[in-house]
Amino acid sequence: MEIKGIKKLQLYGFNNLTKTLSFNMYDICYAKTLEHRQDYIKYIDEEYNAERLTVILTEVANIIGATILNIAKQDYEPQGASVTMLIAEDKVDQKPDGTSEHDELKSDAVVAHLDKSHITVHTYPESHPDQGVSTFRADIDVSTCGQISPLKALNYLIKSFCSDICIIDYRVRGFTRDINGKKFYIDHKINSIQNYIAKDMKDMYQMIDTNVYQDNIFHTKMILKEFDLDNYLFGTAKKELLPGEKKKIKQRLKKEMLEIFSGRNIPKV
Template sequence: MEKLQLHGFNNLTKSLSFNIYDICYAKSEEQQRHYIEYIDEAYNAGRLTQILTSVTDIIGAEILNIARQDYEPQGASVTMLISEGDFMPNAISNAEGPGPLPDAVVAHLDKSHITVHTYPESHPHNGISTFRADIDVSTCGRISPLKALNFLIRSFDSDIVIMDYRVRGFTRDISGQKHYIDHEITSIQNYIADVTADRYQMIDVNVYQENIFHTKMILKDFDLDNYLFETAKDALDAAERIAIQKRLKQEMAEIFYGRNYKLRR
């Protein structure tokens, strides 16, 4: 798509919303409590603020205000109000492709926001614990928040990622014609680096005529050791390993497909 010659400012709003999930098995109530404590420490409001500050660097924004809070008994939230950067070099592009490193881009934004909320929780009976983070990046102007996607996925390194991207509103060119999107996009997947994409199975559900794009990702490989919290695989007998693996895979499938399944015996 050719660069638009606009009448005034770019009034399009581009919103990226996604959920990330980390799943583990914590056998005892004490281990479940330790897992929640670990997640609360690893992704407390201070750490989340650092991650979102890096996102503002990637998309060239300036932070106007930060509101952050750690909750009891668990969870944290951070909200940033951001504004346009000082300048927009010609090198900035919304072409489909993975975003650059945080120190490589400065872009132009109007007042926008970035938010993150975390939700650690445990299954009451079967030892499965799940950490979810909801992240929203909304920008106005030329650059798309999809350019921050690579960094965000790397920052959380999750088992499941569910993403939605939408371009809202319209902007006018110098002839007065409305434009409802200012960059070409066929899939969110095209903004994810190959090294990341190779690790995940991905599914798209897109509504092109409405500029709505939806992608779900789930890790391809399953190693039980990566999902046991304070428990070694060697400490479990064969039957326990099989049972725990079934529970974990069921949890992941239910989250990925958005429906409940009965555990097969």
């Protein structure tokens, strides 16, 4: 995806604008029994373990044109996983022995660079203690410094997590200077995150924007338009449920999704 710049700025020194794309991705389902809920957590932990997440983030780095400097990954007990990937805009120069200057980075040096360019993901599978609603949340941050843009990976990330709901934030921080010393607080044109979402994907979701243009802060919430109960059942088929059960489960799922999408609890009536 092409990111439209502001005229092709001639810069003084390095482009040190920090562009950060942050996601909350949610998958919602109904698991009728305790065994089904435990199986759902197990399924999510296997489907999105640290190894698989590393593959996803590696592809993100490839899409945005970044070089991977360091990867830290961890699976947790009883559930969840995380991956942190330090990246750079420039290609890494190889030494004669096949190593690079970045191979010599110590762990404290790696952490010190995390406020520059990095990609992280943390997963949070969980289930309601007594109502059968289970959710999987993935928190993702793609933060770049320089000309590379995290917006290029937007569609790939949404597809990778089969999201029912996406809460997306994009922010440009800092400033860079042109050769005359004038400060620029953004180096590309944007008025909505939706501009960078593929049409076929936009057709699938209902979307709401809250943007603060003067501060280069962009916020978009997405929720799937279509609701087929069969797509939200884990361990149980729709045909196995009584009509009254179907109605109650559908109400619970829609309430959960609406609360997550709106960011507030809905009181019982």
